[in-house]
Amino acid sequence: MSKKVKQSKFLTWFTKITAFPPTYIFFKPKVYYEDKITSKKKLPKSFILVSNHTSLMDFPLYLMVFFRRNIRFLMAEVLMNKPVLGWFLYKLGGILANRDSIDFSFMSESLETLDKGESVGIFPQGRLPVGEKPFPFKPGVGMISLYTDALILPVYTDGNYGIFKRARIVIGNPIDARSLCSEDLPEEEKAVAITEALESKIYELKDILAKRVGEK
Numbered sequence: 001m002s003k004k005v006k007q008s009k010f011l012t013w014f015t016k017i018t019a020f021p022p023t024y025i026f027f028k029p030k031v032y033y034e035d036k037i038t039s040k041k042k043l044p045k046s047f048i049l050v051s052n053h054t055s056l057m058d059f060p061l062y063l064m065v066f067f068r069r070n071i072r073f074l075m076a077e078v079l080m081n082k083p084v085l086g087w088f089l090y091k092l093g094g095i096l097a098n099r100d101s102i103d104f105s106f107m108s109e110s111l112e113t114l115d116k117g118e119s120v121g122i123f124p125q126g127r128l129p130v131g132e133k134p135f136p137f138k139p140g141v142g143m144i145s146l147y148t149d150a151l152i153l154p155v156y157t158d159g160n161y162g163i164f165k166r167a168r169i170v171i172g173n174p175i176d177a178r179s180l181c182s183e184d185l186p187e188e189e190k191a192v193a194i195t196e197a198l199e200s201k202i203y204e205l206k207d208i209l210a211k212r213v214g215e216k
Helices: 009-027 036-040 058-065 083-091 105-115 140-146 187-215
Strands: 030-033 047-051 071-076 095-097 119-122 151-157 168-171
Touching (some): 030 036, 030 187, 047 058, 047 140, 047 187, 058 071, 095 105, 105 140, 119 140, 151 187, 168 187
Parallel strands (some): 030 168, 047 119, 047 151, 071 095, 071 119
Antiparallel strands (some): 151 168
């Protein structure tokens, strides 16, 4: 699949609108916020959505939860290289992140998207969990965040998807990446520090969700 296939805003919105009723029934999402102040604030104009990765369903969930925003998600080659599915995902704004090569074009495409005032979605684990053990975050998200003024929006999903289930999401406070690392560090170490801080933040949101659900 050619990486030159461009997003179709028409197809993106058509897909969102037509898919909203069935996906809402499937997910029945319950959205929580890190605190009451966050819930009353508008989201940044442009942001990097950073989330844990539980299922291929994470992508359609976020298309619905952030319905009014155009978020271009980084997606693995295993999906993007499929003849029909890959074309469709490119048209929905998917950005190829090839895990099996040293091609870092996903970084420049992500930065170009953010420079346009749009948003990028990243699942830093890169792979779905095996059993109960999730993969650690990869530093690509840290590198991207160093070269943009866009804020990071941490989000946690419990992955509780299904007709008779209900997905729960926690949206954290927007974060300036530079607040997560020392200015004295080399670029690579900054990226690692940012990535580690974001991983901790996502699991902090998980704990917040457990507390909120437990209070009900």
